[in-house]
Amino acid sequence: MGEKVLVARQLPNKFIQQIEQFAEVDVWDSELEPMPREQFLKRAADATIVITTLSEKIDETFFESAPKIKGVVNLAVGYDNIDIDLAHNKGVIVTNTPEVLTETTAELGFTLMLTAARRIVEAVEYVENGEWKSWGPYLLAGKDVHGSTVGIYGMGAIGEAFARRLKGFNCKVIYHNRSKKEKAEKELNVEYRNMDELLAESDFVVCTAPLTSETKGIFNKETFKKMKDSAILINIGRGGHVVESDLIEAIKQKEILGAALDVVENEPIAMDHPFLGMKQVIVVPHIGSSSINTRDHMVQLCVDNAKQIIAGSEPVTPVKK
Ligand code: GLV
Ligand code: GLV
Structure with missing residues (x-):
């Protein structure tokens, strides 16, 4: 055959067996530990395809180490781990997993929004810690999602799926995006805002954007100051969208209320990260698209x-370029 597929993370056998039908397969044998960089580069040396995750950086060094490479197949919709221009210049095809994960990822964002709004993590801990003494008039009183204004930053497929869910909650939905989305505006009754307006009007700000040089650090000291002091930030984009030290400070200074994050700047989060000691911040381990069905669809793709x-x-x- 002469074709080798390097799979950078352990995947269910049913998928590996399919690859064996058309190529030699080399699979890293851990699901949760990424391949050490040297192993990855060494084993990519004779690979024609690599199936990568966000843990594998695809850069100049990679291409130097993998002279036979024809395709980088990323198990994610985002591909900020890949130097796309470089890949295209080298004639290497890059693929991602759009569409199949849209609804599942929007659902996780929605879950985070409700969880933060209704203080569910605190509430569960309260019960588990034996603190529940009686019904209280304002016990763990949170924020309503229904009737609120939700600002979506990044109106791509996931932003649209999020907006669709908000209809049932009778929310006002506004969005900011690089380009205006006329079709979404008509179909989903969402309204475009410039960034400052979006920040000023939203009770919940939801980031669903891809990470690019334009969107990096978009949630920072200046933008937090423009948000309502009762606002909650939901991030299902990338950790790099948020300047974390600024978020910590904004919450401490009560410039915003809190945040619910599926992603952080450095994953996995360090156990001494200040987020983990803040009850106004919820962090989950980058599980946006993680339903069994959707992960199966992504791997099959x-x-x-x-x-x-x-x-x-x-x-x-x-x-595409
Ligand atoms: C996950 O974050 C993805 O980009 O699919
Ligand atoms: C609470 O359970 C209520 O009945 O208001």
């Missing part, structure tokens, strides 16, 4: 993309 690239055909979901 990677297998299909790898197969197409090896066959010399157009992959199912290429990242």
